[in-house]
Amino acid sequence: MIDRTRLQSLIEKELQLFEETHPRSKALYERAKASLLDGVPMNWMVKWAGGFPLFVKEGSGAYFTDVDDHRYIDFCLGDTGSMTGHAPTGSVEAIADRVRKGVTFMLPTEDSIWVGEELTRRFGLPYWQVAVSATDANRFALRLARHITKRKYVLVFNYCYHGTVDETFVTLTDGDAHSRVSNIGPAIDPTMTTKVVEFNDIEALEKALAPGDVAAVLAEPAMTNIGIIQPEPGFLDALREITRRTGTLLIYDETHTMSAGPGGYTGAHGLKPDMLTVGKAIGSGIPTAVYGFSHEVAAMIRGSIDLEGADVGGIGGTLAGNALSMAAMRATLENVLTEEYFERNIALAERFADGVQSVIDEKQLPWIVKRLGCRTEYWFRDTAPRNGGEAAAAADYELDRYMHLYALNRGILMTPFHNMALISSQTTIEDIDYHTKVFRDSVEELLA
Ligand code: PMP
Numbered sequence: 001m002i003d004r005t006r007l008q009s010l011i012e013k014e015l016q017l018f019e020e021t022h023p024r025s026k027a028l029y030e031r032a033k034a035s036l037l038d039g040v041p042m043n044w045m046v047k048w049a050g051g052f053p054l055f056v057k058e059g060s061g062a063y064f065t066d067v068d069d070h071r072y073i074d075f076c077l078g079d080t081g082s083m084t085g086h087a088p089t090g091s092v093e094a095i096a097d098r099v100r101k102g103v104t105f106m107l108p109t110e111d112s113i114w115v116g117e118e119l120t121r122r123f124g125l126p127y128w129q130v131a132v133s134a135t136d137a138n139r140f141a142l143r144l145a146r147h148i149t150k151r152k153y154v155l156v157f158n159y160c161y162h163g164t165v166d167e168t169f170v171t172l173t174d175g176d177a178h179s180r181v182s183n184i185g186p187a188i189d190p191t192m193t194t195k196v197v198e199f200n201d202i203e204a205l206e207k208a209l210a211p212g213d214v215a216a217v218l219a220e221p222a223m224t225n226i227g228i229i230q231p232e233p234g235f236l237d238a239l240r241e242i243t244r245r246t247g248t249l250l251i252y253d254e255t256h257t258m259s260a261g262p263g264g265y266t267g268a269h270g271l272k273p274d275m276l277t278v279g280k281a282i283g284s285g286i287p288t289a290v291y292g293f294s295h296e297v298a299a300m301i302r303g304s305i306d307l308e309g310a311d312v313g314g315i316g317g318t319l320a321g322n323a324l325s326m327a328a329m330r331a332t333l334e335n336v337l338t339e340e341y342f343e344r345n346i347a348l349a350e351r352f353a354d355g356v357q358s359v360i361d362e363k364q365l366p367w368i369v370k371r372l373g374c375r376t377e378y379w380f381r382d383t384a385p386r387n388g389g390e391a392a393a394a395a396d397y398e399l400d401r402y403m404h405l406y407a408l409n410r411g412i413l414m415t416p417f418h419n420m421a422l423i424s425s426q427t428t429i430e431d432i433d434y435h436t437k438v439f440r441d442s443v444e445e446l447l448a
Helices: 004-021 023-032 043-047 089-101 111-123 134-149 202-209 235-245 264-269 295-304 307-312 323-336 339-363 388-393 397-408 429-447
Strands: 056-060 063-066 071-074 127-131 153-157 170-173 176-179 194-197 214-219 249-253 275-278 289-293 368-372 375-379 419-422
Touching: 004 023, 004 397, 004 429, 071 429, 089 323, 111 127, 111 264, 111 289, 111 323, 127 134, 127 295, 134 153, 134 214, 134 249, 134 275, 134 289, 134 295, 153 202, 170 194, 176 194, 194 202, 202 214, 202 235, 214 235, 235 249, 249 264, 264 275, 289 295, 339 368, 339 375, 339 429, 397 419, 397 429
Parallel strands: 153 194, 153 214, 214 249, 249 275
Antiparallel strands: 056 063, 063 071, 127 289, 170 176, 275 289, 368 375, 375 419
16 A cells, blocks of 8 residues: 655655755764764664664653754664653762762772672572673573573573574574574574474474473563563463473573563563573663572572683673663662652553554554553554564565654654654654654655
């Protein structure tokens, strides 16, 4: 039903508008190409929908301005890193204070104990360690899982994303596992380390874990990185039961599903993983992440790791657990990502989803809108995908690009790679209703 020729010409029109209205970003991008690969400090930053990235001046709460002095409502929020809102008042003073008092010592500060106790209260696991990124937390959780179970494989779900973790870049094609398309320089073929099955497929999971050679399943309790995919009733119970029965550790990655509540999806649904990882937002964007584990896992770690060699053993990191990240986590958990935060923002995310749904209904579009706590997104197919394979097959790069760019040119930043919006404490009802209006306008132009 989408006229592709019209879509192409609308993208061209929006690209031109973007270029005309962002001369300073364009000039900085041209200059940056001489010293930064592709003109950006991190390769994903060229993947935005315009012909070049916006260069940011500053952000506050739910908004930021670019170097051309345009103001944006930020629904991307650093793809979750700034889910707190930019420079949140509840943590910014504690962070600045800690910077003045010393950032890193390779010694613990008292804040780390407060953080450990609070993580236990929220997620239910008794022991915690700190890493610099969610990627690292996942890497360390997998290394520990292999070490203590003495098993070779890990299992992930098709089209998962858990950071730049070698073992996770495996996808299924016609039922066979392959190194993921665009996987850059894998040390070995990742199918040698990893089994992959579709999310919500209990039978395949049972079969993959039956030989008893999988150390751990690493999973988001609801998938978020190929669009939101909810677990079907009974799936997470089956996952827990089968992993337990086969002696496989279950690791939940709550980095994105934290949007479901103060204790993430795990807290909201009373899940009982053996290990849990979470990063990005928990330090208000200051790089930090945590991984937690049960009494049983802690006992196995203690019983099997030679502390003499721990500093070169492949987990940890010089900057991990530094004083700044501990102060940031403490202030964020204490004052920002609170019960009230989730209550307020989940209600606003419902309003966001309802607004998009009203346009979908009105225009009779074969699209859906999905929500996971304060995270919402729309998807260009008419039923919710059951798994990563179904979701990936529905990806529409051109339509994605048009919707992003149309919003961007009208002062709204959505999350790149998919049409996702996060709600921060400072996002207002007016911001959400403005998004609904812009969404409607973009659809009307498309269908005109
Ligand atoms: N886990 C999940 C679920 C993620 O979505 C991501 C990043 N998008 C990561 C881990 C890795 O986070 P980081 O890139 O900050 O290490």
